[in-house]
Amino acid sequence: xxxxxxxxxxxxxxxxxxxxxxxxxxxxxxxxxxxxxxxxxxxxxxxxxxxxxxxxxxxxxxxxxxxxxxxxxxxxxxxxxxxxxxxxxxxxxxxxxxxxxxxxxxxxxxxxxxxxxxxxxxxxxxxxxxxxxxxxxxxxxxxxxxxxxxxxxxxxxxxxxxxxxxxxxxxxxxxxxxxxxxxxxxxxxxxxxxxxxxxxxxxxxxxxxxxxxxxxxxxxxxxxxxxxxxxxxxxxxxxxxxxxxxxxxxxxxxxxxxxxxxxxxxxxxxxxxxxxxxxxxxxxxxxxxxxxxxxxxxxxxxxxxxxxxxxxxxxxxxxxxxxxxxxxxxxxxxxxxxxxxxxxxxxxxxxxxxxxxxxxxxxxxxxxxxxxxxxxxxxxxxxxxxxx
Numbered sequence: 001x002x003x004x005x006x007x008x009x010x011x012x013x014x015x016x017x018x019x020x021x022x023x024x025x026x027x028x029x030x031x032x033x034x035x036x037x038x039x040x041x042x043x044x045x046x047x048x049x050x051x052x053x054x055x056x057x058x059x060x061x062x063x064x065x066x067x068x069x070x071x072x073x074x075x076x077x078x079x080x081x082x083x084x085x086x087x088x089x090x091x092x093x094x095x096x097x098x099x100x101x102x103x104x105x106x107x108x109x110x111x112x113x114x115x116x117x118x119x120x121x122x123x124x125x126x127x128x129x130x131x132x133x134x135x136x137x138x139x140x141x142x143x144x145x146x147x148x149x150x151x152x153x154x155x156x157x158x159x160x161x162x163x164x165x166x167x168x169x170x171x172x173x174x175x176x177x178x179x180x181x182x183x184x185x186x187x188x189x190x191x192x193x194x195x196x197x198x199x200x201x202x203x204x205x206x207x208x209x210x211x212x213x214x215x216x217x218x219x220x221x222x223x224x225x226x227x228x229x230x231x232x233x234x235x236x237x238x239x240x241x242x243x244x245x246x247x248x249x250x251x252x253x254x255x256x257x258x259x260x261x262x263x264x265x266x267x268x269x270x271x272x273x274x275x276x277x278x279x280x281x282x283x284x285x286x287x288x289x290x291x292x293x294x295x296x297x298x299x300x301x302x303x304x305x306x307x308x309x310x311x312x313x314x315x316x317x318x319x320x321x322x323x324x325x326x327x328x329x330x331x332x333x334x335x336x337x338x339x340x341x342x343x344x345x346x347x348x349x350x351x352x353x354x355x356x357x358x359x360x361x362x363x364x365x366x367x368x369x370x371x372x373x374x375x376x377x378x379x380x381x382x383x384x385x386x387x388x
Contacts, residue, residue, distance in 0.1 A: 006040055006385055010292045013046040013283070015309040017298035017329045020366035023047040023058060029371045030294065037378040044286055048309055051273045052139030053103065055095040056085045062281045063087055070125045072118035075100050075142045076108070084122050092126035093280075094119070095137040096255060100149075102142045102217060109218025111210075111227060112171030113142035116258060120153025120235035127191055135276055136195045136262070138255040140218055142211060144170035144227050146203075146234050147261020155183030156265050170256065173230040179241040181265050193268035196276045198308065201253035203246065203260045204231040209253035217256070231257050238264045274312035283313075287320040292381070294374070298330035300335050300349060310346075318345030327352060327373055329366065350377060 012030040016023045027045035035044045038061055046062050049055040059065065065087040074080040082098040083193055083319040095101075099118030102109070119136075143149070148158060148168040159165050168176055202208050210219065210227035218229060234257075235247040244264055246252050251270040252260040262268040278284070286292075295313045297304060304310045314324045326349045338344050352369040360368065 007041050007291045007381060009042040009044070009290045010034070010038070010294065011044045011046065011283075011286055011290055012294045013048060013309070013313055014295050014327070015048050015297035017296075017366055017370075020298070020329070020363045021370060022054070023049065024061065025367065026296075026370065029367065029374065033371055033374045033378060036373055037382060044290075046277075046281055046283070046286075048274070048277055049095075049137070049139075051095065051137030051198060053095065053097040053101055055139070055196070056083065056093055056098070059087075059093045059277075059280065060085050065093075068092075068125070068129070070122055072099050072121040073115065073116055075104050075114040077115060077117070080104075080118070082122060083127055083311070084119060084124075086129070086131075089133070090131045091133040091135065091280075092129075092131040093135045093137070094122050094126065095139070096150075096258065097107075097137070097140040098165065100121065100143050101140045102281060103140075105142040109142065111142065111214060111217040111219055111256060112223065113169050114143045114145070114217075115167060115169050116141070116143050116145055116147055116256075116261075117149035117150035117153050117167060119258075120150035123150065123185070123193070124154055127187060134191060134193045135269075135280065136193065137273070138195050138197050138258055138262075139273075141213075141255040141258065143258070144214060144217065144219075144231075144256035145261075146170075146173060146231060146256070147258040148173065148234075149178075150258070151181070151184060151261055151265035152263040154266065155187050156181045157183070168234075170227050170230065174233040176234065176237050179237065181242065181266070184266060188266060193266055194276060195254075195259060195262045195268055195270050196273035197254045197259055197270040198273045200250035200251070202248050203235055203252040203257045204228050207253075209257040210254075212253070213256065235260070236256050272308075272312065274309045278312055278316060284316060284320070287317060287322050289320045290317075290320070293317045293322055293324045294327060294377075295324060296327040298329040299332070300326060300330070300351075301332040302334060304335070314345035317332035323347040325343050325377060326350065327370065327377070329353065348377075
């Protein structure tokens with residue numbers, strides 16, 4: 001019986017288990033577990049955020065960089081400090097949640113009046129500092145302004161029927177009569193603006209920004225209808241004034257239709273968050289000489305293989321012939337056959353739920369259940385080293 005070489009290098013890149021384990025905590029558990037089972041293995045941990053709160057922190061842990069703090073406007077126009085990440089090669093990472101996030105609204109949630117103006121201030125500061133590549137996380141927003149606040153801070157002029165300039169919010173989008181984006185286009189002429197977007201919702205309608213995400217921002221059914229109508233009017237105004245149609249573009253409904261504003265006002269682009277993450281952390285290079293990739297998320301279902309973390313990771317690992325193991329909080333029955341399909345790039349799938357328990361009961365045990373599952377996977381791999 002011949003003995004195969006021990007595992008030399010492993011990458012851990014898992015999404016968070018919403019409400020129970022952050023991506024950073026999963027990396028901590030992995031470091032401890034590998035020390036217990038494969039102490040000589042080189043472990044590369046890449047925490048992942050979905051574009052919302054914590055995105056900048058995750059990128060800083062992996063890429064380093066400098067936090068730049070700026071005084072900007074918060075979601076209600078109040079003065080506050082927010083930070084973005086300055087990287088090398090004239091690149092900055094910004095999360096909109098830093099100054100327009102839902103937690104900042106506290107108990108005063110009202111998407112009719114909240115603004116993304118502070119996000120535009122962060123982008124402007126980064127651009128005026130010489131950055132030519134901006135990565136913006138769209139997630140966790142308290143807003144429904146179609147990105148108009150951000151656009152205003154970057155130089156877009158919105159005027160009403162009387163020619164008065166104003167900063168549109170979710171409740172005043174129907175007051176916009178004219179849009180002049182020339183100043184913003186000049187400011188961003190040499191800048192690549194990419195927004196991380198993990199949803200494919202359109203700008204408005206039953207699956208749009210207001211109907212799907214408005215309630216969590218404080219909108220009751222009547223307000224949802226009110227907001228949705230104003231997004232429809234904004235779309236018509238954009239078509240008339242700028243000559244583009246963005247409402248049906250997948251992701252245009254992200255962050256209160258901020259996705260639509262990125263496309264229409266700022267000529268930016270939307271991309272799946274995981275693709276932006278993998279590019280920035282040079283994931284393809286890290287796969288060199290890698291023996292295994294560990295990934296996962298709270299619930300492994302059909303959405304997991306449609307542009308989410310597991311999907312992006314397994315696709316790139318498959319191209320490098322590196323096996324991928326998924327560890328998830330729970331696994332839908334429909335996904336049980338995924339690891340049997342070579343095209344998926346996934347070698348095996350494990351759930352950390354060791355007993356038939358509802359999430360509300362198992363949540364407090366997520367950390368110990370994850371470590372138990374991971375270490376059993378690693379011990380199995382160690383045992384397999386003795387077989388051809």
